[in-house]
Every structure is written in C-alpha cells, then in structure tokens.
C-alpha cells in the first residue's frame with residue numbers, strides 16, 4: 001500500500017463560530033501506481049483530505065501512512081498540484097520546474113538535465129524560458145505537473161487541477177495526464193467535481209458524503225484505457241455515480 | 253494620450269508667467285522666465301560664493317542617499333520580520349502607529365539637540381521621513397504573499413531562509429519597491445526642507461534660502477525647478493525599473 005488513511009477526521013476550530021467538522025472518519029487504502037479520483041459535494045472536505053495527505057494540515061483523529069511511514073509535515077514523497085496560482089510568476093518555466101530540485105540542493109547541471117526532461121514530457125519544449133504570464137491556463141498546469149514530477153514523488157496529489165480550464169483544454173489535459181501517468185506509474189489522488197473526469201481517468205472513484213465528509217461509496221472502473229466517453233459502459237457508470245451524488249445531496 | 257495635449261499646460265503656464273512678470277515689472281517678486289532660464293543654462297556657475305546649482309544639488313542627493321540608504325537597511329529587514337511574525341507585529345504595531353503620523357520636520361528640534369547642526373541632523377531627518385513608507389509597504393507586501401505560493405514551497409522542501417529568499421522576498425518585492433519609491437520621494441522633500449534650517453551652509457535647499465536673503469528670486473525659482481526635475485527623474489527611474497523587473501505582477505493572474 002502506498003497510502004493508508006486510517007480513520008482520518010478533521011475538526012477546524014474557529015474563533016467566531018462553532019468548530020467545523022470538515023471530515024468524519026475516513027479509512028482508505030491506495031495501492032502503488034493506482035489512479036484514485038475523489039468526488040463529493042462542495043465543502044465535504046476533499047481539499048482538507050488532500051492537504052492532510054500532503055502534510056499541510058494535521059488530522060484531528062486517525063493517521064496517514066505513506067509507504068509505511070506516517071506523514072508529519074511536508075514531505076518529499078508527496079507532491080501537490082493546486083487548482084491555480086501556484087506557479088512563481090517571477091520565475092521562468094525552467095526555474096519553476098527546477099524549484100524543488102534547487103531547494104533540495106541538487107547541482108545546477110543535474111537540475112537542468114532533469115528539468116529539461118520533464119519540460120519535454122509535458123510538451124512544453126520551446127517554452128522553457130517563458131514566464132507563466134506568457135502561457136495559457138492549460139500550459140501553466142502542465143508546468144505545475146512537470147514541477148511536481150521533477151521531485152520524483154511517490155504520490156501525486158491533485159486538487160481540481162483542471163477545474164479552471166475550458167472544456168476542450170480540459171479534455172486534452174486529461175488525455176496527456178493519462179499518458180504521463182502510464183509512463184511514470186505514479187500513484188495519483190485526483191480531486192474533481194466532474195463525474196465525467198473521474199470516470200475517464202480513475203481506476204477507482206471514491207465518493208464522499210456532504211459535510212462532514214464520510215466515505216459514501218467506492219466505484220471500481222474496470223474498462224480499459226483509452227476510454228471512450230460515448231461507450232455504453234462509460235455512460236452507465238457515469239449515470240450510477242451521478243445518481244448517487246444526487247441522492248446524497250437530496251438527503252442533506 | 254496625444255503628446256501635444258501634454259505640452260499645452262506647461263506652455264500656457266510659461267506664457268502666463270511671462271505676461272505676469274511683464275505686468276508686475278519687479279524682479280524681486282516675479283522675475284521673467286528668461287532670467288530664470290539664464291540661471292538654469294549655466295548650472296556650473298558659482299552663485300554668490302555658495303557654489304553652483306549642480307554642486308549643491310549633488311550634495312543634497314548625497315545626503316538623501318545616506319539617509320534613505322540607512323532607512324532602507326533598517327526598514328526592509330524590520331518589515332520582513334514584522335510581516336512574517338504575527339506576535340512581533342502585535343508587539344510593535346502600536347509603536348508604529350504612534351510614530352508614523354509625526355511629520356519628519358517635527359523631529360528637527362530633537363535632531364538638533366542630539367546631533368547639532370550638520371550632516372548628522374539632516375541625515376536623521378531624511379531617515380525618519382523615508383523609514384515609515386518603506387516599513388509599511390514591506391510589512392504589507394510580506395503579509396500579502398499568496399498562501400498557495402508558500403504552501404507550494406513547503407511541499408517542495410523550502411524552509412527557513414530558503415523560503416524567505418526564494419519565495420517571500422521575490423513575492424513581496426513589488427510592494428517593497430513601491431515603498432522605496434515613495435520613501436525616496438519623501439526623503440527628497442525632507443532634505444530640501446532640512447537644508448533650509450538656520451545654520452546649514454550647503455545643499456540645494458540652502459542655496460534657495462540664501463538667494464532669498466540676497467533677493468535673487470530668479471535663483472530661487474531656478475532652484476525649485478531643479479528640485480522638481482530631480483524628483484521626477486528619481487520617480488521615473490523607480491517606475492522604469494519596476495516595469496522591467498516586476499512585469500510579472502501586472503499580468504499575473
């Protein structure tokens with residue numbers, strides 16, 4: 001198991017209001033190389049869960065193990081990709097991708113070799129010296145993916161990484177992400193609002209209930225990739241997941 | 253804007269000045285533009301034994317660089333620490349609020365009592381004047397650093413001084429730079445005012461005051477124009493560098 005989530009819950013203490021239970025106890029095991037999508041209504045604690053895996057927040061209850069060892073804070077085994085605004089605008093694409101290597105003291109030449117490889121992997125050759133503001137939204141997220149991969153993490157955490165993109169770019173990015181995933185075999189935990197995206201990408205879809213988020217259902221997606229969005233099996237799984245989410249929202 | 257729209261007001265002012273000076277016909281109240289231009293055209297010429305306009309202006313600039321430089325050296329690190337640490341902010345914020353509204357010139361008597369008349373007093377006044385704009389902007393810039401940038405840095409292994417040098421400072425740099433620009437403007441106003449105090453005997457502010465004593469109104473006006481030009485020049489320099497260095501800021505989204 002690459003990620004073991006043991007009965008993890010999170011309660012936020014707030015100064016002004018009652019404490020907020022963002023996440024009820026969640027137990028989940030994610031295998032090495034698995035692509036897991038997390039779905040759930042807004043505010044059910046998806047981001048909170050991802051942040052706790054990344055070591056940016058600490059669980060109130062339970063524990064999180066990555067490759068057998070507990071996560072106690074930001075950790076080189078984990079990389080996280082945010083929805084947007086995470087690139088450093090004063091750094092070029094190359095310098096952004098090289099950031100973590102630079103922070104960990106990798107020598108310049110080695111850094112450049114690794115960086116160039118990942119810039120090529122995400123299809124941005126020729127843009128290495130551009131600044132983020134010169135790139136489109138899709139290209140920026142590719143830089144973020146390259147930056148995350150350059151650290152060679154065990155687990156890639158993605159919080160609605162394509163949520164701010166238009167439908168067409170989004171579809172292309174999903175395809176490219178799958179190609180990269182097939183080449184690198186990273187474990188991916190992918191938070192999304194889109195059932196379609198989850199069915200297209202994931203090996204397993206985790207559906208959380210409304211706040212406080214609890215495990216509501218797990219769908220295995222068995223059919224092979226590349227998946228055809230117009231196929232019957234795709235449509236039927238998408239309908240099942242959507243129905244469950246509708247029920248969850250009505251029962252709220 | 254079309255360039256000729258920009259030149260109309262100054263031309264109009266110049267014309268009005270010319271007409272007024274002819275009507276008033278008294279160089280001790282309003283000298284003609286020509287007589288002022290003559291002073292400006294020979295900026296290296298000695299004026300009543302007090303040195304040239306250029307010499308005095310350079311001296312004033314030097315004083316500003318000293319006072320402003322000292323202020324930057326103190327205010328930027330202080331601002332970064334205050335902006336980073338909430339506790340320190342809460343500790344010193346009352347002091348900042350207390351001292352900030354005191355005009356730099358209100359410090360003159362204290363400056364004289366502590367440092368006597370001379371360079372140290374002038375530098376002190378400039379220091380006080382430029383310290384707060386730099387401090388306030390630095391605190392603000394550091395405090396507003398995008399949380400995602402910091403968390404991304406933590407995830408990718410930046411901690412301590414590395415986080416500061418590679419993320420916090422570059423992210424706050426545009427705000428700090430604005431502080432420097434504003435601070436320099438205040439410093440420039442302070443030096444001119446401080447040099448007009450009794451007891452000083454050099455600098456562009458002094459030259460103006462001295463010319464007043466000798467009824468050389470055309471030198472006063474010429475000196476004022478030089479002060480204005482240097483002020484604009486410095487501001488322009490700051491803005492040009494800002495445009496070049498912090499281009500990312502405008503187009504950042």
Ligand SMILES: Nc1ncnc2c1ncn2[C@@H]1O[C@H](COP(=O)(O)OP(=O)(O)OP(=O)(O)O)[C@@H](O)[C@H]1O
Nearest residue numbers: 012014020022041042043044045046047048049211
């Ligand atoms: N730092 C915090 N302090 C207090 N409450 C918080 C904090 N962070 C999150 N919450 C609360 O926890 C709950 C879960 O938030 P979270 O961001 O994890 O939801 P989400 O599932 O990611 O939602 P969305 O789909 O809208 O991104 C929300 O009710 C939110 O208000």
Ligand SMILES: [Mg+2]
Nearest residue numbers: 046047048159
């Ligand atoms: Mg979220």
